[in-house]
Amino acid sequence: MNHTKRSGTPVKRSLKVALVYLLVGGLWxxxxxxxxxxxxxxxxxxxRLQTWKGWAFVAFTGGVLYLVMLRQFQNDRVMLDRQLGQQEEIRRLSQFQQSVIDNANIxxxxxxxxxxxxxxxRAAExxxxxxxxxxxxxxxxxxxxYPDPDYRAWVLERVSRIMAGDEEAEGLETTIATGHNGNRTIAWNSRSFLDAAGRTAGSIAIGMDVTEPRAAESTLKARERQLRTIMDNLPGMAYRCLYDEYWTMKFISSGCRDLTGYEPDELIDNRHLPWVDLMFADESDAVSSAVDDAIAAxxxxxxxxxxxxxxxDIIWVWERGRAVxxxxxxxxxxxILDVTERKQLESRLSEMATLDPLTGQFNRRETxxxxxxxVTRAERYGRKLAILWVDxxxxxDVNDSRGHAVGDEVLRSISLRLADSIRTVDTLGRFGGEEFIVVLPxxxxxxxxxxxxxxxxxxxxxxIRVSDGDPLTLTISIGVAVYPDHAESAEGLCNMADKAMYQAKDQGRNRTMVFSQVAGTIESDKSGEA
Known part of the structure; x- marks a missing residue:
């Protein structure tokens, strides 16, 4: 309709010019x-005048016609140049579409x-x-x-809002069904554009295929969830810390809560207190030294x-790590694992290996x-060393008359009195039965x-008060031997002290006897029989 209207305008203008020319010519x-x-x-x-008048009319109209045609040709030239420019612009736009749009990798x-x-x-193809x-x-x-109707309706609704100028899409992701490669995830940036009259002319959309990155992100997130699950279920605490004087924590697993009683955020970056403050000062240097040696190696x-x-509460921990x-x-x-129970078990096992189970004193092997x-120390420094053999x-008679349970009570009670009556540097050990040894450096x-x-x-x-019956009154016999006066070896000292103890028994018991080197005799006791 617009094309027909525009085509009729030159015809009317030509008719008007012709009519004006005829009218002017006729009047002339x-x-x-x-x-x-x-x-x-x-x-x-x-x-002659009419002839001149005719030529004058021809000359006048010819000049007017010349001016009109000149103006028309000039306008035509402008129109032609404009058309040529538009054609060149169209050609350039076509080249732009071909080189930029069609060859773009998005x-x-x-x-x-x-x-x-x-x-x-082409990228869309x-x-x-x-x-x-x-x-x-x-x-x-x-x-x-978008073969799914509901999903397609949601996408088209977003397209409509973009076309209406109500919104612009930035990073909007949709999943498309391709014609050859299964489903793909596309991230869209889209907006509407206007024509010369200011009306919506359409929309342009740029899409990036983010299928692989999203799959990688999904895999990474799954691995992170798996790692977090593993970390959260570790029997101890996983960590990453700086190699500085505070052991500044940069990451701590949730096991920190059960291990230390602190929330992870309280220890990360030393927010509440540094890790080193949880350690004992006398052990921190030894730990640092061990870590230094491992890093050096x-x-x-x-x-x-x-x-x-x-x-x-005080707990023992075992830490295993490396520098990266x-x-x-x-x-x-x-x-870092809590090994308190293991340390307690080790301590109990150590006690079982070194202590007498009945009296709680050192057993024969440890003694x-x-x-x-x-003996080695006394020899090195030229010091004296005495031992007491107690029986x-x-x-x-106690076991026979009161039973072995009462006998055990007696042994425990006697051992406690002996242990309570010697120095901390001295050693009390049970050698078996009712015999004890006291080592006196x-x-x-x-x-x-x-x-x-x-x-x-x-x-x-x-x-001695016992659980069964009246208290018991008991005595002991003691033999004394001294290094290096009586012997220069541990075995020799034990033998000499044992002999002195048996001499005390022979002298009537409840006595202390010192071994004498003279003809194997025994020095008399100073106390006499009690």
């Missing part, structure tokens, strides 16, 4: 002839206001699996890309130390070991005698 002929006839009566002159499509495809570049010829000028591609480290929990490079610096990564060490008097014969007498008197003067 009519009035000019009449005027000339009134002025000139000579026929020859009249003919999906570019343009829609008209009705949702029909105007532009569908490759990603979607649908050719430009198959989708251009049509809106059926939506059903192919490029090996993992394993350390055990005590921690003070938030509630004040991180952004040009060094950090420590590892795991032998300590005695050997003390209960008439202990068999740096003691002479007289000093050892005094200690032995103190032990003998205390046992004899304090009745």
């Amino acid at each position: 002929i009519l009035f000019s002839d009449a005027a000339v006839e009134r002025v000139v009566s000579d026929p020859e002159m009249l003919t 999906w570019i499509n343009v829609l008209d206001p009705d949702g029909r495809v105007l532009i569908w570049n 490759e990603i979607s699996g649908y050719s430009s010829d198959a989708v251009t000028g049509s809106d059926t591609v939506w059903e192919k890309l 490029a090996e993992p480290f394993s350390v055990e130390y005590r921690l003070r929990r938030a509630n004040g 490079e991180d952004d040009g610096g060094m950090v420590l990564e590892g795991i 032998d070991r300590i005695l050997q060490e003390e 209960l008097d008439h202990f068999k 740096e003691m002479s014969v007289d000093e050892a005698w005094d200690v032995a007498e103190r032990l003998r008197v205390r046992v004899a003067d304090e009745p």
Whole structure:
């Protein structure tokens, strides 16, 4: 309709010009002839003037026609130049579409206001699996890309809002069904555009295929969830910390809560307190030294130390880790486990291996070991060393008359009195049955005698209370031997002290006797029979 209107305008203008020319020409002929006839009566002159008048009219109209045609040709030239410029612009736009849009490695499509495809570049063809010829000028591609009706309705509703200018899509992700490569995830940036009159002319959309990155992200998230689950279910605490004086924590698993009583956020970056403050100062240096040695050897480290929990409890932990490079610096990564129960078990096992189960004093093997060490030390530094061999008097009568349970109570009670009556540097051990040994470092014969007498008197003067019946009054016999006066070996000292103890028994019991080197005799006791 607009084309017909525009085509009719030059015809009307041409008719108007022709009518004006005829009107002017007719009036000129009519009035000019009449005027000339009134002025000139000579026929020859009249003919000549009419001829001149005709040529003048021709010249005038020819000039006017020249000016009109010149103007028209100039306008035509301007129009032709404009058309040529438009054609060149169209050619350039076509080249731009070919070189930029079509060859772009991202999906570019343009829609008209009705949702029909105007532009569908090569990347769109490759990603979607649908050719430009198959989708251009049509809106059926939506059903192919989004076969699910509900999902398609949601997508088209977003397209409508973009077309109306109500919103612009930035990073909007949709999943399309391609014609050749299964489902793909596309991230869209889209907006509407206007024509010269300010009306919506359509929308342009740029899409990026993010299927692989999203799959990688999904895999990474799944691995992170798996790792977090593993970390949260570890029997201890996983960590990453700086290799500095505070052991500044940069990551701590949730196991920190059960291990230390603190929330992970309280210890990360030393927000509440640094990790080193949970450690004991006298152990921190040893831990640091062990870690330093492991790093120097490029090996993992394993350390055990005590921690003070938030509630004040003391626990033992075992830490296993290694140093790793991180952004040009060094950090420590590892795991920390609560080994308090294991340490307690080790302590109990150690006690079982070194202590007598009945009395709680050192057993024979441990007492032998300590005695050997003390003899070696006495020899190295030229010091004295005394031992006391203690034996209960008439202990068999207690077992026979009161039973072995009461006998056990007696042994425990006697051992506690002996242990309570010696120095912390001294050692009390049970050698078996009712025999005990007391190791007295740096003691002479007289000093050892005094200690032995103190032990003998205390046992004899304090009745033993037992659970079955009346208290019991018992005595002990003690033999004394001193290094190097009587022997220079642990075995020799034991033999000499044992002989002195049996001599005390022979002398009537409840006595202290010192071994004498003279003809194998025994020095008489100073106390006499009690």
